[in-house]
Amino acid sequence: MHKIFEDRHRQFWILHTLGWLGFAVVGYLGSLFQEMREAYIFVVALDAYAGWLLSIPMRYAYQRIWHWAPWKMVLSILAMAFVLSCIWTVVKNFNYWEIYRHGYRPDDWIQYFRQTSVGFYVMLSWSGLYFGIRYYQTLQLEKQKLLTASNKAHEAQLKMLRYQLNPHFLFNTLNAVSTLVLINEAETANKMLSRLSDFLRYSLYKDPINKVALAQEIYAANLYLEIEKVRFSERLSIEFDIAENTQQALVPSLILQPLVENAIKYAVARQSSGGLISIKARKFGHDLLIEVADNGPGMPEQPETAPNGGGVGLVNTRERLAALYDKNFSLVLTPNQPKGVKVNIRIPFEVEHNDEKLA
Incomplete structure (x- = not known):
């Protein structure tokens, strides 16, 4: 199951489908409280399927505007959600009148856009979930990169610490300092000890x-x-x-x-x-x-x-x-x-x- 959700493309389709399936279930349960006829289940199913199809283009549009300036991104999201909600509302009303009302046609065409605000709210909710999940995925990816970088950095530090604790390295350095002292090169020996001290301090701190x-x-x-x-x-x-x-x-x-x-x-x-x-x-x-x-x-x-x-x-x-x-x-x-x-x-x-x- 974990491997299935590692693929972000597959993850989108699973969550996208589950979301609209949940919408259909909620819509059907709501119809039971209103004592709607059994034919309404087909209306709910078609509405959910239409929403499933219409919201797919938003994914690819949002991928393009991901790095836009915030104000441009917000305006684009609002515009796209409104346009798609209008189309979806027309489809929903048509399904309702065609299936549930047996081919009823309203005289005023504006009736086809009735309850557009509800569709707009649903499309905005879809957009909010999409950006929320994607930001979460991006954050998790950055955390994973930081963790990997941290592990590699600590490996490099441990590799450098090998020189601090390596008997040969310390022996050779201290032996060279001892030799300098014996030949009365105290100033040079002092410089070498100072360099060794600075080197160890740098690597430690x-x-x-x-x-x-x-x-x-x-x-x-x-x-x-x-x-x-x-x-x-x-x-x-x-x-x-x-x-x-x-x-x-x-x-x-x-x-x-x-x-x-x-x-x-x-x-x-x-x-x-x-x-x-x-x-x-x-x-x-x-x-x-x-x-x-x-x-x-x-x-x-x-x-x-x-x-x-x-x-x-x-x-x-x-x-x-x-x-x-x-x-x-x-x-x-x-x-x-x-x-x-x-x-x-x-x-x-x-x-x-x-x-x-x-x-």
């Missing part, structure tokens, strides 16, 4: 459900890369090319982390000479374009060893983007020139209005 300014994501990515730079020393080079007009663009929190991690794991760590990681951001029309590229060995032939083959990094990122932007995004993995891999992300350009401090 930034809510991954919310979107944040791109500048904040660049800040977090730079913290992580600077920490890793201690591990790889001169083997790791970093380049940022962030357009000024993209600094306050909104992006999903922690969206860069799995991309930078992949670049470290598959490009820098696998080369004795290290590698270069570059992060770029540009505004193009109404979109924000982000690129994370490296000059590593490139994409392996075996999918399971490719940067997106393991599924954890890019698959998680793609699912988060799909949950947040539906189909209005793209994530493409392509070879970099002259070598390496680059990941390109396109999302709608949204501006951060309330600036936040980066730390």
Whole structure:
């Protein structure tokens, strides 16, 4: 039964039919109190069927005006409900006179529109139910998208927390700091501890459900890369090319982390000479374009060893983007020139209005 109502098209026809069937039942029960003849059941049935047919076009008309301005939408609903109620009233009166009154014809044609107000009320009620149900469905869909996005964001946060609790990551970082202290590089060691503290604080206190300014994501990515730079020393080079007009663009929190991690794991760590990681951001029309590229060995032939083959990094990122932007995004993995891999992300350009401090 649940699967039947998951299809919104099927759901409409079921509710539409049940609604008019209920109208027929109420009309028939009302006739019993008025001691109408049994022939009236045919009048009620035909009236309900006519209403069932005439209200179908309203569905397709309302789909077209769904995104109109409120005042235009209200006027359109009133006009369509009135026109259809007039037609329906004529049909109902004709059925009544033809079936119940045995072919009676009134002398005044205006009599065919008698009780149009009742038909208008019914058509407006149908319209109210249609918009109410559709708004409810839209609200439920948005809630489902928000829940999915929340789950994916928390998965990304848990993935980032792995670095905080990963013994190798902490050991390598603290060991590098210890080495700096031993060689009397106390100032550099202090800077590394400060970066590690900021990195852990950012990952702990930034809510991954919310979107944040791109500048904040660049800040977090730079913290992580600077920490890793201690591990790889001169083997790791970093380049940022962030357009000024993209600094306050909104992006999903922690969206860069799995991309930078992949670049470290598959490009820098696998080369004795290290590698270069570059992060770029540009505004193009109404979109924000982000690129994370490296000059590593490139994409392996075996999918399971490719940067997106393991599924954890890019698959998680793609699912988060799909949950947040539906189909209005793209994530493409392509070879970099002259070598390496680059990941390109396109999302709608949204501006951060309330600036936040980066730390």
